Amino acid sequence: MIEETDWTNDDAVRWLRRPTAEDDKYSRGVVGMATGSERYPGAAVLGVDAAVRAGAGMVRYVGPDAVAHLVLQRRPEVVRGIGRVQAWLIGSGVDGEEPGEERTADFRHALEDGVPVVIDAGALPAVPGRVDGLAVLTPHAGELRRLLAARGTEVDADALSRDRDGWARRAAADTGAVVLLKGSRTVVAEPGGRLIRLPEATPWLSTAGTGDVLAGVLGAVIAGSAGRIGSTVELAESAAAGSLLHALAAASASGGGPIAALDVAEALPTTIARLLS
Numbered sequence: 001m002i003e004e005t006d007w008t009n010d011d012a013v014r015w016l017r018r019p020t021a022e023d024d025k026y027s028r029g030v031v032g033m034a035t036g037s038e039r040y041p042g043a044a045v046l047g048v049d050a051a052v053r054a055g056a057g058m059v060r061y062v063g064p065d066a067v068a069h070l071v072l073q074r075r076p077e078v079v080r081g082i083g084r085v086q087a088w089l090i091g092s093g094v095d096g097e098e099p100g101e102e103r104t105a106d107f108r109h110a111l112e113d114g115v116p117v118v119i120d121a122g123a124l125p126a127v128p129g130r131v132d133g134l135a136v137l138t139p140h141a142g143e144l145r146r147l148l149a150a151r152g153t154e155v156d157a158d159a160l161s162r163d164r165d166g167w168a169r170r171a172a173a174d175t176g177a178v179v180l181l182k183g184s185r186t187v188v189a190e191p192g193g194r195l196i197r198l199p200e201a202t203p204w205l206s207t208a209g210t211g212d213v214l215a216g217v218l219g220a221v222i223a224g225s226a227g228r229i230g231s232t233v234e235l236a237e238s239a240a241a242g243s244l245l246h247a248l249a250a251a252s253a254s255g256g257g258p259i260a261a262l263d264v265a266e267a268l269p270t271t272i273a274r275l276l277s
């Protein structure tokens with residue numbers, strides 16, 4: 001039987017890293033981010049803010065000057081340019097149909113850098129037929145349909161919503177990547193067939209930019225555990241931990257009322273403290 005797990009707080013805690021006296025900013029995990037564009041600069045700001053607040057040792061931002069300017073206004077902690085990282089996040093806020101030459105080169109660099117890569121939004125069309133290294137794809141339902149269609153499988157929206165687990169698994173098997181299918185009930189499928197189901201998140205989370213925040217959280221959590229991630233099974237667990245942290249932060253930020261995406265990022269530190277205590 002193929003393993004299926006309903007993910008709990010205790011499962012997630014195993015993938016959240018508490019820094020020790022021996023740590024420094026590099027050992028805590030550096031995330032490289034090739035996100036945002038002149039059309040969607042906010043996505044870069046949201047992802048970077050989330051990664052910083054989710055405990056990244058450092059964030060390296062790669063992108064257009066105008067976007068970098070906004071990122072640094074919000075988070076002066078961020079360092080610009082390509083350098084050594086423990087995980088990459090690519091694609092949030094990038095136009096997938098016309099990413100442009102520089103972005104395409106950034107994506108290629110990340111995919112060939114030998115560290116886990118979170119592949120979001122506009123980088124999903126750049127995913128090769130099958131990925132070589134360790135990668136997490138983070139589609140919403142519409143993006144999953146496009147990902148499958150690009151590999152010759154047409155599935156309509158109703159069929160996908162009736163069997164989200166099955167289609168996420170299919171995409172993981174076809175691409176060789178971990179597939180985190182976003183939605184009210186997020187699921188994480190691993191290419192070997194393993195499936196992790198997240199608890200239902202607060203519906204207040206369905207607001208613009210919360211996926212960009214999730215991507216930043218995933219980058220930070222995965223970079224923080226990179227030394228322990230040697231296979232897609234571990235990568236899937238670490239991604240599920242990031243997703244649960246994101247949902248808990250959303251619940252805490254909401255308290256039963258509306259939230260903005262940045263509120264979720266701002267609730268991350270206290271949510272992590274609660275989980276670790």
Ligand SMILES: NC(=O)C1=CN([C@@H]2O[C@H](COP(=O)(O)OP(=O)(O)OC[C@H]3O[C@@H](n4cnc5c(N)ncnc54)[C@H](O)[C@@H]3O)[C@@H](O)[C@H]2O)[C@@H](O)CC1
Nearest residue numbers: 040041042043092093094121122140141142143208209212
């Ligand atoms: N402040 C910002 O800069 C923001 C930037 N964003 C960026 O905007 C770009 C476009 O993302 P979108 O997701 O809006 O658009 P997409 O162009 O990826 O997809 C939207 C299409 O997919 C369909 N669809 C089916 N299921 C869906 C689902 N569950 N959620 C969303 N769409 C679904 C929609 O009907 C629509 O036709 C991404 O790069 C994203 O990162 C968004 O995150 C919003 C906030």
Ligand SMILES: Nc1ncnc2c1ncn2[C@@H]1O[C@H](COP(=O)(O)OP(=O)(O)O)[C@@H](O)[C@H]1O
Nearest residue numbers: 140182183184202203205206208209210211212
């Ligand atoms: N009805 C819902 N209930 C709970 N969470 C949801 C719901 N709809 C979407 N989400 C979550 O909100 C986030 C939306 O991400 P995404 O679709 O990428 O939006 P955006 O591109 O605007 O950031 C994801 O984390 C997803 O799991």
